[in-house]
Structure formats: C-alpha cells, structure tokens
Amino acid sequence: MAEKTLLASRKFIKPSFSYLIEKKRDGGEFNEEEIRFIVDSILDKEMPEFQMAALAMAIYFQNMSAQETATFAEEMMLSGEVIDLSKITMPKIAKYSTGGVGDKTSLVLTPLAAACGVVMPAMNGVDENFVISTLDKLSSIPKFKADMDLKEFVKQLKTVNCAIVQQHPEIAPVDGILYELRQNTATIQSLPLITGSILSKKLAEGAEGLVVDVKWGNGSFVKDLEQAKQLARSITRVGRSMKRRCVALVTDMNQPLGDTVGTALEVREAIELLKGEGPEDLQELVLKLGMEIVRLAGVAGSTLSAKQTVQKHLKDGSALEKFKEMIQVQGGDTSFIDDPEKFPTAKYIRKLPAPKRGYVHTINAGMIARGVQILATTKKGKMDPAVGVSEIKKVGTQVKQGEPLMMIHYNDETRLESALEYLRSAYRLAPKRPNPPELIVERVA
Numbered sequence: 001m002a003e004k005t006l007l008a009s010r011k012f013i014k015p016s017f018s019y020l021i022e023k024k025r026d027g028g029e030f031n032e033e034e035i036r037f038i039v040d041s042i043l044d045k046e047m048p049e050f051q052m053a054a055l056a057m058a059i060y061f062q063n064m065s066a067q068e069t070a071t072f073a074e075e076m077m078l079s080g081e082v083i084d085l086s087k088i089t090m091p092k093i094a095k096y097s098t099g100g101v102g103d104k105t106s107l108v109l110t111p112l113a114a115a116c117g118v119v120m121p122a123m124n125g126v127d128e129n130f131v132i133s134t135l136d137k138l139s140s141i142p143k144f145k146a147d148m149d150l151k152e153f154v155k156q157l158k159t160v161n162c163a164i165v166q167q168h169p170e171i172a173p174v175d176g177i178l179y180e181l182r183q184n185t186a187t188i189q190s191l192p193l194i195t196g197s198i199l200s201k202k203l204a205e206g207a208e209g210l211v212v213d214v215k216w217g218n219g220s221f222v223k224d225l226e227q228a229k230q231l232a233r234s235i236t237r238v239g240r241s242m243k244r245r246c247v248a249l250v251t252d253m254n255q256p257l258g259d260t261v262g263t264a265l266e267v268r269e270a271i272e273l274l275k276g277e278g279p280e281d282l283q284e285l286v287l288k289l290g291m292e293i294v295r296l297a298g299v300a301g302s303t304l305s306a307k308q309t310v311q312k313h314l315k316d317g318s319a320l321e322k323f324k325e326m327i328q329v330q331g332g333d334t335s336f337i338d339d340p341e342k343f344p345t346a347k348y349i350r351k352l353p354a355p356k357r358g359y360v361h362t363i364n365a366g367m368i369a370r371g372v373q374i375l376a377t378t379k380k381g382k383m384d385p386a387v388g389v390s391e392i393k394k395v396g397t398q399v400k401q402g403e404p405l406m407m408i409h410y411n412d413e414t415r416l417e418s419a420l421e422y423l424r425s426a427y428r429l430a431p432k433r434p435n436p437p438e439l440i441v442e443r444v445a
C-alpha cells in the first residue's frame with residue numbers, strides 16, 4: 001500500500017509537543033499530519049509559547065525539507081480565510097518584497113499591474129523594525145483608508161483591479177502568531193519559516209501567481225547573498241509545489257533605493273515613477289518586476305512585449321490614473337497626487353556634508369533607515385510624514401569635501417544630533433571609484 005494511503009487509513013495519534021520538538025531537534029522530518037497538528041495547536045492556542053519557541057529554534061537549526069515546507073505553507077494558508085477570486089476572469093498576481101530601505105516599488109507596481117490588465121491584491125502586514133511600510137507611506141495621503149473587510153477587498157479588486165490594505169486578521173492567522181514569536185526568539189532568519197510565512201499569506205489573498213523581490217544586503221533582514229539566493233529558490237520551488245506560478249528576483253539592498261527615504265518623500269517619488277520618471281535604479285527595478293508580473297500573468301508572451309506593455313502604461317498615464325482611482329476608492333484625497341506640493345514638508349532642511357573628497361565607496365542602508373527613524377518618530381511614537389532624507393548620493397558618485405551626501409528634512413532639532421551619527425557613519429568614501437553594485441543579481445523561475 002502506498003505510504004499516503006497507509007497514512008490515511010490509520011488513525012492519527014496526537015503526539016506530545018515535547019516529542020515533536022525532540023524529533024526536529026534531532027534532525028527528523030515531520031509528516032503531513034504532524035505539521036497539521038502543529039499548525040492547529042498554534043491556532044487553537046493549545047501549544048504553549050515556550051514550546052512554540054523551542055520548536056521554532058529546532059526548525060531554525062535543523063531546517064525543513066521541501067515537502068515539509070510546502071505542507072507547512074499550505075496548512076498556515078488554510079489556518080484562516082483563503083480569498084476566492086475565481087469570479088474575476090482576469091489574471092491575478094501578487095507581488096511581495098522582503099523589504100528594503102527606500103523601496104517604494106509596491107506603490108508603483110500595484111496600480112501599474114492593474115493598468116496592464118492584471119489584478120493585484122496587496123495586503124500589507126509584516127513590519128520590519130526599521131523599514132517604512134507601504135501603508136505608513138500611504139497614510140501621508142489624508143483620509144486614506146487601509147483597513148477593509150474581505151468582502152470590500154474583493155469588491156475593490158473586481159472594480160479597480162488593485163487594492164493596498166492592512167493585512168486582515170483572518171488571512172493566515174497562524175503566520176501572525178508565529179511571526180511575532182519569531183521576532184522575539186531570534187528565529188526570523190529560518191528559510192523554511194520565511195518561505196511558509198510569505199507563501200501562506202500571499203496565496204491566501206487569492207493570487208494565482210507570485211512575483212517576489214528578495215532583497216539582500218545591509219538594508220535587508222537577509223544580509224547574506226547566498227542566503228537570499230536560497231530563499232528565492234525555496235519560495236519558487238515551494239510555490240510551484242503549491243500549484244502556483246512563482247518568479248523571484250534577488251536584488252541589491254546595500255544602498256537605499258531611489259533618491260529618498262521618508263514617508264511623504266517616498267510617495268512623491270513613487271508618483272514620479274508612475275509618470276515614467278524618477279531615479280534610474282527604481283525605474284529599472286519597476287520595469288524588471290513589472291515585466292515579470294505581466295509575463296507570469298500571461299498578458300505578455302515575450303520579454304520584448306512585456307517591456308513594451310509596462311513602458312506603455314507608465315508613459316501614457318494609465319498607471320498613474322489607476323493609482324488615483326485606488327486612492328479615491330479607499331477614501332484618500334487625490335488632490336495630493338495631482339499636486340504633490342501639498343504633501344507636508346519639514347520645517348528645516350540641511351545638508352549632510354562629505355567629510356573629504358572622494359567616491360562614495362559603500363553605504364549602509366540600514367543606518368540611513370535608523371537615522372530617518374530617529375528624526376521621524378514623534379513624542380507620541382508616530383511617524384512624522386514630512387521627515388526624511390533626499391538627494392541621496394549613491395555608490396560610485398564623486399563628491400568634493402563639504403558637498404552634500406544627502407539633504408536632511410527634519411522638524412525636531414533635539415533629535416538631529418543622534419540621527420546625524422547614524423547618517424554620517426552610513427557613508428564610506430574612498431579615493432578610487434568602486435565598481436557599481438549589481439541591482440538585479442539573479443532571477444529564479
């Protein structure tokens with residue numbers, strides 16, 4: 001009798017949690033029933049947190065096989081609602097970025113995909129502790145509404161073809177519980193746990209396919225290139241075994257993306273990108289990810305037609321119109337899109353002077369993010385939307401002594417000194433021009 005039939009024919013006897021922890025600690029492989037039992041026990045709050053933590057640590061050290069990871073992702077997805085978008089005949093593709101400093105591509109790609117004829121659901125949940133989330137950025141548009149029930153979400157996907165909303169608590173709830181635990185137990189970096197986390201929630205949003213931007217570098221939680229490549233392979237492989245089309249790009253996050261970091265400053269930059277303008281690195285990333293989306297969706301058959309499709313919808317204004325439509329339907333004030341000068345601006349702007357002449361050799365994007373976070377966090381613990389940095393000099397740029405490495409926008413002078421420490425130490429200048437970093441390192445399909 002085949003193993004599956006055998007498994008199905010006998011009764012599953014619930015193991016103890018300590019048995020499961022021991023099994024994984026010693027390098028064992030969980031079967032489907034054990035994984036289902038683990039996920040159910042987390043959902044029903046039957047597994048105590050100390051045993052969840054021990055289990056997460058055992059997985060961190062011993063890993064999971066591709067089969068275990070796929071079952072884990074599937075079970076986490078099924079732990080809540082799985083949105084049914086089958087009544088929408090257009091292709092439905094989700095996009096996920098592991099998060100980076102100055103990364104505003106989700107703001108651009110979501111309406112761009114919709115303009116190209118691809119439905120794009122976008123729930124935004126996980127907060128990297130120093131990265132400004134897409135929803136934080138959108139909150140700089142007055143009255144923009146990010147929380148939505150699932151019915152409204154589906155309705156908007158039908159009518160507008162895109163929506164960027166707060167992660168709904170009914171979507172992969174076990175991932176929410178585990179992610180919080182992992183943040184507090186140094187187990188975020190586990191490849192199978194990241195893979196399960198991303199796939200469970202993105203696929204529960206109803207997408208048929210997924211394009212993932214796996215960032216590596218000092219501005220990402222994945223610091224190591226090899227690990228980023230492995231994560232890209234793990235997501236695409238497990239995604240495929242869950243019968244979804246998946247493509248991942250491994251991209252550089254060793255310097256901020258674009259010219260700005262900061263809430264309103266980044267939305268303004270995203271508006272430029274939606275007009276087919278803006279900084280070159282972001283234009284390239286939007287184009288490459290956009291091409292993956294339209295190809296995965298089947299809207300474009302070849303690389304050339306994918307490129308033409310994406311470029312056309314940026315140039316003819318339809319991506320920007322979609323963005324406006326989405327903001328309007330979600331209650332936001334679209335006059336800010338028509339006139340970006342309306343976004344709040346900081347009281348003070350000053351330069352960060354280069355301490356000597358030379359070439360920008362390396363930038364620590366994580367430090368820039370921390371500097372901005374210090375400047376932007378108000379006494380009430382909220383983000384000041386007007387604050388941030390702009391005109392960021394990128395790796396390879398030549399500067400004279402005293403020339404600005406960036407412009408700093410701030411409202412609270414008392415925070416400037418400690419922010420400056422981070423911003424200054426983010427830069428290393430050298431006499432020789434370094435090789436420019438490769439933005440897109442690998443494509444995994």
Ligand code: URA
Binds near residue numbers: 126188193194195198
């Ligand atoms: N982002 C996620 O959504 N999940 C992880 O586990 C890590 C990053």
